[in-house]
Amino acid sequence: MAAGVVFLVGFLQIEVMNKNIFSIICFCMILITGCAQSASRKVVNEQVPEAKEDLIVIGFSQVGAESDWRKENSESMRSTFTRDKGYELIFEDAQQKQQNQITAIRTFIQREVDYIVLAPVTEDGWDTVLGEAKDAGIPVIIVDRMVNVDDDSLFTCWVGSDFKLESRKACAWLKSYLERQHMDPGDVNIVDIQGTIGSSAQIGRTTGLRDAVIENGWRLLDAVPGEYTQAKGREAAARMLEKYDNINVVYCENDNEAFGAIEALEAAGKKAGGNIRGGEVLVMSFDGVSRQALENLRNGSISCIGECNPLHGPRVKKIIENLEAGQTPDKYEYVEEDVFSGYERITEVTVDGTSYPVKIMGK
Ligand code: GZL
Numbered sequence: 001m002a003a004g005v006v007f008l009v010g011f012l013q014i015e016v017m018n019k020n021i022f023s024i025i026c027f028c029m030i031l032i033t034g035c036a037q038s039a040s041r042k043v044v045n046e047q048v049p050e051a052k053e054d055l056i057v058i059g060f061s062q063v064g065a066e067s068d069w070r071k072e073n074s075e076s077m078r079s080t081f082t083r084d085k086g087y088e089l090i091f092e093d094a095q096q097k098q099q100n101q102i103t104a105i106r107t108f109i110q111r112e113v114d115y116i117v118l119a120p121v122t123e124d125g126w127d128t129v130l131g132e133a134k135d136a137g138i139p140v141i142i143v144d145r146m147v148n149v150d151d152d153s154l155f156t157c158w159v160g161s162d163f164k165l166e167s168r169k170a171c172a173w174l175k176s177y178l179e180r181q182h183m184d185p186g187d188v189n190i191v192d193i194q195g196t197i198g199s200s201a202q203i204g205r206t207t208g209l210r211d212a213v214i215e216n217g218w219r220l221l222d223a224v225p226g227e228y229t230q231a232k233g234r235e236a237a238a239r240m241l242e243k244y245d246n247i248n249v250v251y252c253e254n255d256n257e258a259f260g261a262i263e264a265l266e267a268a269g270k271k272a273g274g275n276i277r278g279g280e281v282l283v284m285s286f287d288g289v290s291r292q293a294l295e296n297l298r299n300g301s302i303s304c305i306g307e308c309n310p311l312h313g314p315r316v317k318k319i320i321e322n323l324e325a326g327q328t329p330d331k332y333e334y335v336e337e338d339v340f341s342g343y344e345r346i347t348e349v350t351v352d353g354t355s356y357p358v359k360i361m362g363k
Contacts, residue, residue, distance in 0.1 A: 055088040056320065059108030060117045063144075064096040066196075067228045067256045068290040073119070073144065073310040080313030096121055096196065096227075102129045109136045115323075116140045117316055118155075122198035123148040130154035141319055143312045145200035152331070156323070159315045159333040161308050163201045166286055167208020169339050169356050170306035172349035174249070174284060175216055177303065180345065181276055185217035188249060191240045192223035193233050193261060195253035201228075201308070205253045205286060221247065226257040233257030237264035249282045255293040255305065258285035262301050272301040274343060288340045297342040297361040307337040307359075 058081055062074055074091070081089040090113065092104035098121050108116050109132055116138050120126060126147045133140050134154055142158040149155070178188060192209055195202035206223060213220045221244050226233040236257070237250060241264060250265070250272075252258035262272045265281055273280035287293065288305040296302035312335075319329045339349055339358045348355050 054086070055083065056086060056115070056324070057088045057090065057111070057113045058115045058117055058320070059090045059092070059104070059111065059113040061092050061094060061101045061104040061108075061119065063101075063119050063121045064094055066096055067254055067287070068293070069254060069287040069308060069310050070228075072289045073312060076311045076313035077117070077316070078313075080317050094121060098122060098125055105129045105133060109133055109138060112136075113138060115320055118142050118147070119144045120147050120199075121145070121196065123200055123203070124198065127151070127154065139323060141316055143316060157319060157329045157331050157333065159312060159319065160335065161201070161337060162334050163204025163308075164208045165204075165351065166306040166308060166337060167205045168212070168351045169337075169349050170284060170286065170304055171208060171212035171216075172351055173304045173339055173341065173346060173358060174282075175212070176346050176349065177274070177282075177343065178216075178276075181274075183276060186219070188216075188218040189221050189244070189246045190218055190249040190251055191221050191237075191244065191247050193226035193236045193240075193250065193252045193257045194223055195226065195228045195257075197225050201286075202253055205306075209251055218249075226252065226254075226260070228254045228256060230256040230260040230263075233260030234264045235260070237261035238267065241265070241268045241270070247281060248276045249284070252283065252285040254308075255285045255287040255290060255296075255302070258283050258296070258302050259292060262296070274300055274303045294340075294361055297340055300342055303341065303343060305340040307340060309335045309337055 060077055063070060065071055078089065078091065081087040094100035094104065101121060105116060106129065116133055118140060120142065123146055127149050130140055130149060131154060139156040142155050144160045146158060147155065192206060194206055210220065222240060224236040224240065226236045233252060233256060237260060240247060250261045252261055261283055265272050271280045272283045274282055276282055282303050283301060284304040285302055286306040287308045289310055293305060297305060315333065322329050338356060340361055341358050342361050344360050347358050349358060
């Protein structure tokens, strides 16, 4: 037993024999305080991060937290780049403002991070700040949406979705469904609740619908921004329902907008569903990441969802591991995605001769 402890125990024995209660209380107080201090020192020591040089430091500029998809995407990055796996993740939420992302990137450059990961809110306006990152010798990985730059050496590589293909698959499903309902194409009246204007996802999903409208002879009544949020989706759909009395398809560019559109339909005394001939309004969307989206597919209030996979953390980690090993990653990495529906009779769609499975979400 350490000498110090022997002393303390001996002191305590004497005090107990002399029945000096006050001394015993004081002694116990000192003991408790001392232990607590040593424990807190110990806890602080345990919390002290390893030496910075051991960690790969990543500066991640995220769009915001506008949708379920975005939250899943952020969680994928946070759970992938942890200290115990050898990373320090500096996570900056831009609240859907490009200027905040530009500021974040400049901060990452000042902090001399090892990698910059950017999920760009919109495609344009990145040449200058990505040029600064390049001059600083910091590799930039673009995730999710694309950047539109004059010199593609301003970023090392990109990983994300083919948004136009997502739309073409969803519209192929719509075509197949409408044919089964024996709908005359000229009677199909669609409104498009768009995503953040200027983002790759919005550009791809809007363009895909417009092409399908022309190919199939449908009518596109209007296209209005819904900014990928439930609140804006509800407002946009409500405005459309006031403006048009013949809408039978609401094409939402993400699930949260669709949740809002369903609220607007119900508020207008209409029903979201696939029985268009019976007066229901068919709602379709993109993402398919939340429990609510799955439930809406099961109860038929959303008829079809173009999958958009948010789990980019492991993909970015693989890219960084390759770069650390001196390898050159593919410049563009597209994520495989399907179509989800609750309607059992359509089990695949074909786009440009390629067949894609439709995942049926059982009741
Ligand atoms: C798509 C992504 C979009 C999602 C929305 O990859 O950029 O942004 O579809 C999200 O839910 O807000």
